[in-house]
Structures are given as C-alpha cells and as structure tokens.
Amino acid sequence: xxxxxxxxxxxxxxxxxxxDPAYLKIxxxxxxxxxxxxxxxxxxxxxxxxARRMIALGVATPPxxxxxxxxxxxxxxxxxxxxxxxxxxxxxxxxHPAQLEALRNVILPQILKVKGAISLKRLRFWCAGCSxxxxxxxxxxxxxxxxxxxxxxxxxxxxxxxxxxNSLEAARAGIYGEYAMRTTTExxxxxxxxxxxxxxxxxxxxxxxxxxxxRVNLRDDSKMLFQKxxxxxxxxxxxxxxxxxxxxxVVQHFYSNLLPGGYLFMGHAESLFQVDDSFRLVHFPGTxxxxxxxxxxxxxxxx
Amino acid sequence: MNATVQAKLKDQIRKxxxxxxxxxxxxxxxxxxxxxxxSIRLEKVVELVSYDGAIAAQCLRLANSxxxxxxxxxxxxxxVMALGLERVRSMLLGLYVNRVVPQxxxxxxxxxxxxxxxxxxxxxxxxxxxIGYAEPEKAYLAGLLHDLGFLVNSVLYTEEFxxxxxxxAEEHVPLHEIEEQVLGFTHCETGQMLCEHWRLPKxxxxxxxxxxxxxxxxxxxxxxxxxxxSDLLCRMRYLGYGYEEMxxxxxxxxxxxxxxxxxxxxxxxxxxxxxxxxxxxxxDQIVATVxxxxxxxxxxxxxxx
Numbered sequence: 001x002x003x004x005x006x007x008x009x010x011x012x013x014x015x016x017x018x019x020d021p022a023y024l025k026i027x028x029x030x031x032x033x034x035x036x037x038x039x040x041x042x043x044x045x046x047x048x049x050x051a052r053r054m055i056a057l058g059v060a061t062p063p064x065x066x067x068x069x070x071x072x073x074x075x076x077x078x079x080x081x082x083x084x085x086x087x088x089x090x091x092x093x094x095x096h097p098a099q100l101e102a103l104r105n106v107i108l109p110q111i112l113k114v115k116g117a118i119s120l121k122r123l124r125f126w127c128a129g130c131s132x133x134x135x136x137x138x139x140x141x142x143x144x145x146x147x148x149x150x151x152x153x154x155x156x157x158x159x160x161x162x163x164x165x166n167s168l169e170a171a172r173a174g175i176y177g178e179y180a181m182r183t184t185t186e187x188x189x190x191x192x193x194x195x196x197x198x199x200x201x202x203x204x205x206x207x208x209x210x211x212x213x214x215r216v217n218l219r220d221d222s223k224m225l226f227q228k229x230x231x232x233x234x235x236x237x238x239x240x241x242x243x244x245x246x247x248x249x250v251v252q253h254f255y256s257n258l259l260p261g262g263y264l265f266m267g268h269a270e271s272l273f274q275v276d277d278s279f280r281l282v283h284f285p286g287t288x289x290x291x292x293x294x295x296x297x298x299x300x301x302x303x
Numbered sequence: 304m305n306a307t308v309q310a311k312l313k314d315q316i317r318k319x320x321x322x323x324x325x326x327x328x329x330x331x332x333x334x335x336x337x338x339x340x341x342s343i344r345l346e347k348v349v350e351l352v353s354y355d356g357a358i359a360a361q362c363l364r365l366a367n368s369x370x371x372x373x374x375x376x377x378x379x380x381x382x383v384m385a386l387g388l389e390r391v392r393s394m395l396l397g398l399y400v401n402r403v404v405p406q407x408x409x410x411x412x413x414x415x416x417x418x419x420x421x422x423x424x425x426x427x428x429x430x431x432x433x434i435g436y437a438e439p440e441k442a443y444l445a446g447l448l449h450d451l452g453f454l455v456n457s458v459l460y461t462e463e464f465x466x467x468x469x470x471x472a473e474e475h476v477p478l479h480e481i482e483e484q485v486l487g488f489t490h491c492e493t494g495q496m497l498c499e500h501w502r503l504p505k506x507x508x509x510x511x512x513x514x515x516x517x518x519x520x521x522x523x524x525x526x527x528x529x530x531x532x533s534d535l536l537c538r539m540r541y542l543g544y545g546y547e548e549m550x551x552x553x554x555x556x557x558x559x560x561x562x563x564x565x566x567x568x569x570x571x572x573x574x575x576x577x578x579x580x581x582x583x584x585x586x587d588q589i590v591a592t593v594x595x596x597x598x599x600x601x602x603x604x605x606x607x608x
Contacts, residue, residue, distance in 0.1 A: 105475070105549035271576035281575055282551040283539040288576060291553070 022062035023047055026082075029069060034083060034163060035219040035246030042241070049085040053078070080165065086241075087164040091134045093141075093176070094183040096236070098286030099265050100142050103232070106284060107263055108150060111231055114261055114294070123156040123231045126257070128218060129163075129238030133171025133211075134180055136160035137203055139234070140210035141184075141192055159227070161216035172213050174203030219246060224253040230262055237267035244275065251276045255292055264290040304488040312488065315459050316496050319403065329399050333501060336396060336447075339440045343388045349380050351395055358398050362386065365394075393421060393447060397593075403454050410457045410465045415545035417593045420447050422542035425589060426533035426582055433578070434529075434567040442529055445510040448503070449530050452494025452511060459493075460486060472546035477538075479515050491515055517559045525566060528559035540582060542589075 027046055031037045038046040050065060057078075059065045068078045094100070108123075115121065125143075127136040136158050143156055162168050178199050181189065193201040216223050218238070233254050239247045254264050255278050264279060265287075266272070272279055272290060279290035280297075291297075304312075332351060335343060352359050359379050366382035367375070376382045383391050397417050404413075427446030431439040456464040467485045471478040479489040495512030509520060510530045517523040517531050535552045537543060554560055554575060563570050 101547075102551070106551045269576070269580055271574050273574035273576060280553050280556060282553050283536065283575075283579070284551050285539055285547045285549075286541060288579065289551075291551075297556075 020062040022066040023050070025066055026050060026062075026069060029079075030082070030086065031243065031246075033079065033219070034086070034217065035243070035250070036086060036241040037243035037246070038241065046086070049082065052085050053082050056081075084164045084166045087129075087131075087162065087167065091131060092180045092183060093134050093138045095134065095138070096265075096268070096287065098284065099234075099289070100138075102284035102287055102289060103142070104146065104150065107232070107289070108146075111261055112150070112154070115231075121154045123151075123154060124229055125156060125158045126227060126230050126233045127158065127160040128216070128233055128235040128254070130160035130171055130213070131162060131164070131167050132180075133160060133167075133174060133213075134176070135234055135236065136171070136211045136213075137174065137176075137192075137207060140207050141188055143210065144192070144206070145188075156210075158211045159214065160211050161214045163215065163217050165215065168213055168215055174208055176201050176203075218242075218250045218253075221249075221253070224250070224257070227253075227257045229259055230257045231259055232263050232265070233258060234265045236265060237270065240267065240270060247275055251279070255279065258292045260292055260294040262292050264292070266290065304492055308487060309492075312459075312493060313496055313500075316455060316493070316500050319455070319458060319497070319500075329501075332395055332399055333503065335392065336444050339438070343392065345380070345383065345388065348388055348391055348395075349383050352383060352391065353379050355398075358395070361398070362391065362394070393424065393443075396447065397421070400451070400454065404457050408457050408461050410461060410468055411453055412545050414593055415543075416450070416453060418589060419537055419542050419544060420450055421589045421593060422537045422540075422582075422586070423447070423449060423530065423533045425585055426536055427529050429582070429585075430529050430533060430573075430578075433573050434563065434570045436525055436529065436567065441506070442526060445507050445526050445530050446533055448494075448498065448507055449510050449514045449534060450490060450494060451497045452490030452492065455493035455497050456482070456486070456490050468544065471544070475547060475549040477515070477548055477550075478544055489515070517562065523559065523562045525563060528563050531559040532557065532563075536579065536582065540579065540586075542586070 023043060023046060027038050027043065030046070050062070054060070054062075054065050057065070057068060059068060069075055069082065072078070111123070115123075125136075125139060127139065130136050139158055143151060143158075160171060162171070175196060176193075181193075181201055184193075189201060192204055192207040194204055196202045216227075218224065218235075235250075235254065239250060242250065251264075251272060255276070258264065263282075266289075268287065272281070278292070280293055282289055282291050335347060335351070352362050359382075362379060362382045363376060366385040376385055386394075397420075401413060401417075424443045424446035428439045428443035431442035436442060456467075463486055464482075467478060467481045470485070471481045474481070479491060482489040491512050491514060495508045498508030498511050506524060506526050509524060510527045513519045513523070513527045514530045514534050517527050520527055532554055535554065535557070538548055539552055541547075560570065
C-alpha cells in the first residue's frame, strides 16, 4: 500500500522523488534482469519497493541507492534483495476453486484418457511464480485428495518455482497463518498440516514431499528451455508486471514446455489477447484457461 | 423429431394460450419489443405498465429502491423514467411471459430462467455492438427469447421435463442432450414453434430453434451465431440453468465464431478475457432486474440494508 509506505518512510518523500531520474534507471535495470517493467502509472510501486531497501540500508536519496545497485561491491546481492521486494505477494490456499473444478471435471479426465491409452501414467505440474507456496500446496492437497479416485494408479510431480529467494524459503518451510489458511477446511488442515503454535500451520511431510521447489527466473531462456513435458502450468498474476516483449517470450516458452493437450492457467484478469495466438482460450464454469491443442485439434475447428 | 410429433406439438402450442393465463397485453408488448430502443414511446410503456396494478407496484418499488437512489417516485410515469425504457421493457416481458407458465408448472427455478435469459440478452447485445452488428436491440431480444422452449416444455411436459433437468444436473451435461433422449425433441424446437405461433420475426424464431447448433440453419445468420456464443458464455459464468455443466468451451474455435469472422472481422479484435470480465461486472444489474420481477421480498430486503 503506497499510503503505508509513505508513512513508514519519512526520509523518502515520494512526491519530491517521484520524478527522480534515478528511478527510471532502476526501472531499466530491473527490466533488463527480470523482464518486470513498471509503466509510468505503476512507477510508484517500484518506488515503494526501493523505499523499503533504502530504509534498510540507511540510504537517503534515489541516486545514492542507484549507486548501491550499480557500482558498489555488493551490487549483485542488493539487486537480489530488491528483486525479492519486487516479487513479493500475499495470497491464500484454494484461491481459485473454479480452476481446480475445471481440472477435476474436464481437463484431467481429458489428459488421463490420452496418456492412459499409451500407459504413461504420470502427470507433471508447474507453478511458475509460486510466491510463498500457497498455490503448489493447494494443488498438492487437491491431487492427494484425488489419489484414490480420479488419479488412482497415477503419479505426479509438482515443480514450484519463483525468482524471489525469501518467498521460496517461506514456501519450503510451508508455515502459514490464519489468513493463508482461511479457506482450507478443518478436514484438510488436520490431514496435511501440523499446528506449530500461535495459529500457525506447517505442511506435513506428506504434503511437502509432493512439491519440488526451485529458483527459476522466467526471463532466463536456458532454464526455461529445460522445463519439458508439462501437463499443466499455473502462472497466475506473475506476468502482469512484464512488458509485452518479455511476456510474449515467457508465454512462448510455456507453450513449448507443455505437452499437446496441456493447459496454462493465468490470473482471472490476465489475457493473452495480442500477446500470443498459439494457445486457445477455453472457458470453464467460472474460469478460463489456455489450451495447447493436440495435433487433431489443431487441424480443424473444435466444436 | 418425426412429423407426427411435430404436428402434435404445434397443436398443443396453439392451445397454450387457453391453458395459461397469458394476457392479451402480450401481443402489443411483443410489438414493442421489435422496435429499436430509441423509438420506444414513453407513453406506450407507461400504458402497458399501468395495465396491471401488481406490475405497476413492482415498478414503483424498484424505482424507489436504493439501486435507483431511493427517489420519491409516486407515479408510474416517473418510475418508468427512473428505471429507463429499456429496463422496463425487459421487465414487462419477463413478467408477462412468466404468466404463460402456471405457478405449479415451473420446472426450472423461474429466477434462474430469467437470469439466464436476461444475461444472454445483455451479452448478445454487447457482442453485437462489439462486432458492429447493425441492430443491437434485435440482438438483445433474440438473446432474451432464445429459451422460450423451456416454458413450452414446462407447461406441456411438466414431469418429463423435470426428469430431464434433474438428469442433466446430475450428469452435469447440457440439457438439450437429455431432452433429445427423454422427450425426443428439445426446447429449441418447441421454442421455435412458440415464436412462430406468436408471429415473431423469422430471425428470432431461428435463434430459438438453432441456438445449440447453428449448423442447422442453411446459412447461419449472424443473430443465431451471436445468441449461440452468448448462451455458451452465460453458462460458463454461472448464469446457466441452475447447475454447472462440466465442459470447456472454445468460443473462438466454435463454428458460430468462425461463421461470424467472415462477415464481421471486428470480432477478431475482441479480447474475450476482457469481455468476460465486463460481463461479470454487469451481472449485478441483471440480478437486480430479475429480483425486481420476482420478489417484493428481495427488493424490500435491499431497501432496509
């Protein structure tokens, strides 16, 4: 919240420093590394992220902070820390139930049918930009709950990646407060979490074992090329800060990361319109997803 | 559907007027529905609203609700002005067409039915505007009336239709697929017959008849294609028949979309995710209109909160 930040940072006045050209340089720097671009309207967000780091460092002016990011000896670690501020997000379990319903009712049955026919009974999921791990943990619970039903006889792996080290560390620890757990039923809490004091819940070993965490920069082509054979990719509200060119590139990677018949889930307001036309937009009850058509679908018009 | 069934249904629909309480006002109302919204005359609407005391009261109540700024509206005329001619027109049609179905014969929850119909009307109209279709009002009407066959099936085949709906809900599949199995015909066919019986323009009865399969039309008209797509979109945004259908819908890959692309290339400039969000945003209005048609209770609750 910009208001809170303004209150908490008496030494940095957003009004006087907003036009500081140093921020424009920091913007370019961040863009070059991560592909995350702050438009002029969103620049205040970048400023507030920098403000937190400037307070931590005791830095008073934007040009001085720019120096920390560019010329000082610790510039790499400072860049990492700023990126961590930038990519932080707060979310909760089961945030998009309609996505899980679409998986259960339509998408997974489709995929199981195709893969089952060739006895390839393994599924691969990827949460790209998993933040503090709510999404992969939700997915893991969902899959475990389907273990003896829809997914009987199937195995899966969940890859969960993020750029932010702090987030990844939190995700690996798997400790969540009431806010993140508020939509997790009592039954699931008991089954997959242990209480670790003061209304905190930690994912148990069974749940943790479902997920492999890794640091992946979506902008890093060599790492992106490496992720193959995915059935489902979740990348929700991650690409919203990316400029068109970077977004396009990431989405093209996702397309080749997915198997034909696979799906990409994005945030509910995120559209690939004029970003990519290889994917097909599919409406499910209460949600949408992008499908990578199978060879048969790609040939003709799907009814 | 074979010729015997068709003849029987036609006969039954002809007799609908006598078994239902469809009022004489339906004919002038349907006439008014054919006009573009800028040529609807206020006086005519006021006259139609005043025709029935209960309906006039509902208009006044809605106009006085917080949704419309809780104005001190005392006359039908000012109520109609506060609500807007377009809204009153749809309300009227909803109220009167409702009476085609006697209370004990509603199979589908009437509120769900009107939310779906109004939702489809609105989406059809907006999509028509987006792609540059010349008569968005007609598109609205086509969306509003596409499922009239529900009413016919409810009145004439109450128990069988109830069974269809129950099965469709249990199996999470489109209703018309079950109708075909159980009844041997669908609400599309009976809806088309009712439209013809009411002498609505052919384009509108085509929409009722072909909204689940535009390939039934020799040359799928743009209106039928728009209604088909809007109906699908409605059902994917919780504005269906009161249950969730387990399916994925690829609108751009749909035959109706493809048919529209040829004549209305502007459809290619539609960001469907954005459009879907806009539609979601308009849902409050739809729900409010439906509530105003159905319940004094709901409006009263709103008024006290």
